[in-house]
Amino acid sequence: WSSRDFPWTKKLEADNKKVFGNPSFRPNQREVINATMSGYDVFVLMPTGGGKSLTYQLPALICPGITLVISPLVSLIQDQIMHLLQVNIPAAYLSSNMEWTEQQEILRELNSDVCKYKFLYVTPEKVAKSDVLLRHLESLHTRESLARIVIDEAHCVSQWGHDFRPDYQGLGILKQKFPTVPVLALTATATMSVKEDVVQALGLANCIIFRQSFNRPNLRYSVIPKTKKCLEDIDNFIKKFHFDQCGIIYCLSRMDCERVAEKLQEYGHKAAFYHGSMEGAQRANIQKQWSKDEINIICATVAFGMGINKPDVRFVIHHSLPKSIEGYHQECGRAGRDGLPSSCVLYYSYSDYIRVKHMISQGTVDQNSFGSGYGRSNVAASGRILETNVENLLRMVSYCENDVDCRRLLQLIHFGEKFESANCRKTCDNCSKIQKCIEKDVTEVAKQLVELVKMTGQKFSSAHVLEVYRGSLSQYVKKHRHESLRLHGAGKHLAKGEASRVLRHLVTENILVEDVKKSDLYGSVSSVLKVNESKAYNLFSGAQTMRLRLPSSV
């Protein structure tokens, strides 16, 4: 597909330079364009910043007819249309919150014999809910004027993904109705299972798949234990490594965003906050100031990011635990789009895990990057979706708990990619530590911890279980007479941090489960450990042993 002998090659080269001002093509762009222009269904997995838009914008320019683009977020659509209009490409969008007369006008234009638009952008719910739209598309199709269907952020189709959108599932109808119109599905995040789900739901059985490495060599990754001094640490980090540069700090809640922004302002940074419950105009204003460099640092929930095309973001800091490795990879991907070195720092504490888990089960997580409108998904996730979310979160915890293996390797494995950690060239915290590690059999410790959770009636927090295991004689321990348990102090001899590592490993392996509850009227959460009997059975029957890679200093 990289051949330059297609009938459109000359025009392609010329328009890429002339219209879009690009000196050349980026990896896979030419290949994708050639495949979709040859009439095939194409599925593109390309990391954020890879240049997906060009792969449908150039064909749209060259082919006769209209390109239909399904995109999840109105503000992203508006941003794209603005860019197209700037280079004199006529484009329109339809969304449910537009005035009816305005919608009528656009539909009328679609019906005209010489429709001026090259692009029609719509949100997925529009496809699912508007018969009028489908009828207009049919009419375009019979006039041979529906050139291509583009599905942006295609991973939203999949329930296994980190960003499932119910409206996306209805998009399969497009291939059914228009089997001869080429479909181009694009995403920046897809594991193998998500990919298969998407291909199936969209009916792209014979599609050509383009996939490139998700490794971003110019990003440096590290995970840092989150302490009470976290904000001071962030301030120091920025002043030391990224003074007066641009960055994003992802926070868990709206309150966190505001608090972090305020603190950074006190420290003298040009910071602002951004989250889902702000007015549209307010958000647009922040975005504008940020693109003009009037603001350097945005403290945001994940609602901020999509459609943010700033190439010179020099750092992405996660003030709290991200909800999945896919989400994390995508959020980090907003740094260093210009290819220059940039930092991704994650502040991790186990207690954030409990907080995020609670938010997921309550449905109070700030809605992801896009969706129909902003705001919280007030529906608590249930059943399989909740399970997937918790699993995704546990993988993230396991990533953070790992201080031995290459961060790139850990991320790329998740995308089904092979990676030699030597190629990291010490650009992650684990690779740059000069350390030896040992592999240690911790099965006995694991069993004792599980036993201890049972002995204390599955009613206590992980912190308490660890206290008892280490032999604490605190008042609280005595109050519950836990000093008289057989395993009280059984872990005394272990190196610092070893027992808690094992315990967290038991949680990420789903042998122990954090049962999270709201503990008081003020909404703080508490959590007690329970035993997952069926999983624990393997440990006690000898079917499963547990080995941990530990830095040899521990």
Ligand code: ADP
């Ligand atoms: P994605 O959607 O994959 O995250 P975009 O399509 O938004 O990426 O492109 C990211 C940035 O790269 C944009 O600023 C775009 O103008 C730029 N870009 C895309 N293709 C090229 C190219 N061939 N040469 C130079 N810049 C490009």
Ligand code: ZN
């Ligand atoms: Zn590494």
